[in-house]
Amino acid sequence: MYEVLENFIKNKSEIKPKTLQEICSFFSLIHAERGEILLNYDEVSKHYYFINKGCIRLFTNSKEGIENSRYFAFEGNFATALPSFIDQQPAKEYLQTIEKSELLCISRTGFYHLVDTIPQFSKIYTEILELGFIMAQKRIYGFQGFDALDKVRWIIKYQPKLLLNVSNKMVASYLGISPSTLSRVKSKL
Amino acid sequence: MYEVLENFIKNKSEIKPKTLQEICSFFSLIHAERGEILLNYDEVSKHYYFINKGCIRLFTNSKEGIENSRYFAFEGNFATALPSFIDQQPAKEYLQTIEKSELLCISRTGFYHLVDTIPQFSKIYTEILELGFIMAQKRIYGFQGFDALDKVRWIIKYQPKLLLNVSNKMVASYLGISPSTLSRVKSKL
DNA sequence: CATAAAAGTTGTCCTATGTCAACGTTTTAT
DNA sequence: ATAAAACGTTGACATAGGACAACTTTTATG
Numbered sequence: 001m002y003e004v005l006e007n008f009i010k011n012k013s014e015i016k017p018k019t020l021q022e023i024c025s026f027f028s029l030i031h032a033e034r035g036e037i038l039l040n041y042d043e044v045s046k047h048y049y050f051i052n053k054g055c056i057r058l059f060t061n062s063k064e065g066i067e068n069s070r071y072f073a074f075e076g077n078f079a080t081a082l083p084s085f086i087d088q089q090p091a092k093e094y095l096q097t098i099e100k101s102e103l104l105c106i107s108r109t110g111f112y113h114l115v116d117t118i119p120q121f122s123k124i125y126t127e128i129l130e131l132g133f134i135m136a137q138k139r140i141y142g143f144q145g146f147d148a149l150d151k152v153r154w155i156i157k158y159q160p161k162l163l164l165n166v167s168n169k170m171v172a173s174y175l176g177i178s179p180s181t182l183s184r185v186k187s188k189l
Numbered sequence: 190m191y192e193v194l195e196n197f198i199k200n201k202s203e204i205k206p207k208t209l210q211e212i213c214s215f216f217s218l219i220h221a222e223r224g225e226i227l228l229n230y231d232e233v234s235k236h237y238y239f240i241n242k243g244c245i246r247l248f249t250n251s252k253e254g255i256e257n258s259r260y261f262a263f264e265g266n267f268a269t270a271l272p273s274f275i276d277q278q279p280a281k282e283y284l285q286t287i288e289k290s291e292l293l294c295i296s297r298t299g300f301y302h303l304v305d306t307i308p309q310f311s312k313i314y315t316e317i318l319e320l321g322f323i324m325a326q327k328r329i330y331g332f333q334g335f336d337a338l339d340k341v342r343w344i345i346k347y348q349p350k351l352l353l354n355v356s357n358k359m360v361a362s363y364l365g366i367s368p369s370t371l372s373r374v375k376s377k378l
Numbered sequence: 379c380a381t382a383a384a385a386g387t388t389g390t391c392c393t394a395t396g397t398c399a400a401c402g403t404t405t406t407a408t
Numbered sequence: 409a410t411a412a413a414a415c416g417t418t419g420a421c422a423t424a425g426g427a428c429a430a431c432t433t434t435t436a437t438g
Binding site: 060062066068070082083086093122125126129130132133134136137138139140141143144145173176 | 325326
Binding site: 369 | 418
């Protein structure tokens with residue numbers, strides 16, 4: 001049950017089995033079906049999820065009612081609506097499983113308790129933030145001046161998992177192009 | 190000399206004057222002219238800058254040789270080429286002052302020393318990352334499905350300083366639109 | 379397994395925005 | 409103070425990609 005998480009942590013820092021166990025004890029297992037909403041728009045984010053298996057998507061609705069995908073987290077990654085989680089304002093996005101998933105869930109209180117009391121966990125949080133920040137930047141900057149073809153090449157290079165596991169419609173909205181355009185571009189390589 | 194920085198820190202956490210003084214002792218004052226390059230493309234980022242006065246810009250060159258502005262930091266903010274600073278790979282961007290500036294500079298070693306030894310400073314770093322992450326996300330998500338007019342309205346709402354202090358050319362590249370389009374859009378409000 | 383619903387593909391058409399160029403204005407350097 | 413360079417604005421034109429629709433294929437559900 002905690003294998004994936006334990007490996008994740010052991011991979012990042014030296015840690016005693018007992019500390020590891022203590023960390024894990026704050027996480028509880030959740031089984032979610034495909035398409036379950038974990039967090040609604042305007043709800044305050046109170047949980048952090050670690051994905052044992054499956055995939056979580058972050059998305060919003062545009063004014064025209066179209067879903068815009070923001071982020072996809074796969075097995076072995078953490079995901080939540082971070083802005084809301086941090087400052088406890090209503091989230092301006094949804095969290096949803098896009099396939100049958102197995103999640104480890106920790107409450108915000110528990111999470112910050114671990115951050116404050118276990119240095120290794122604090123370090124992990126810092127790394128999550130650093131990586132998230134770098135990723136977000138790459139996504140902005142990687143896209144500056146890109147046309148549709150460039151964007152698709154980019155996604156193939158840096159997030160090939162997306163094209164394999166996620167519907168075209170979602171990938172298209174993630175890239176900020178229309179499904180038709182994505183379809184056309186893919187047929188040109 | 191350290192006033193702006195001291196206020197920045199005091200604003201974030203309770204701190205003893207002595208600790209504050211110790212933190213400050215790691216920063217040295219730099220005077221930079223307009224347009225000075227603080228970090229070159231492919232150089233490894235070894236310093237973090239705190240802006241006492243003036244403005245720093247992060248940018249890259251596209252394949253066509255056009256400058257793409259990534260980020261602007263004003264008085265009272267920290268700035269560096271973070272991805273390179275974190276993992277010590279060659280930066281894929283430039284750091285530059287865009288006006289006569291007064292900067293407080295801390296070495297990477299000093300910075301991480303403070304992060305590791307002074308909890309208040311560690312907290313500040315976490316906050317920098319959290320804020321940076323949230324900002325980057327807002328910028329991505331805020332722009333999804335935006336046309337030129339929406340983008341300009343967005344910048345007016347969330348970063349009005351940019352339009353006041355920064356050239357149209359730079360703002361345009363920051364928004365991912367051409368200077369002509371920015372000019373046209375502005376004339377429509 | 380059958381039917382319905384959703385997603386993907388492809389065509390036609392249209393619009394927002396990029397490119398390029400000309401011109402005027404502001405800024406910078408000497 | 410003056411020349412030179414960079415920037416901003418505006419027009420004419422070209423084009424990537426969005427919208428919509430018809431059709432096909434895949435996926436979900438009873």
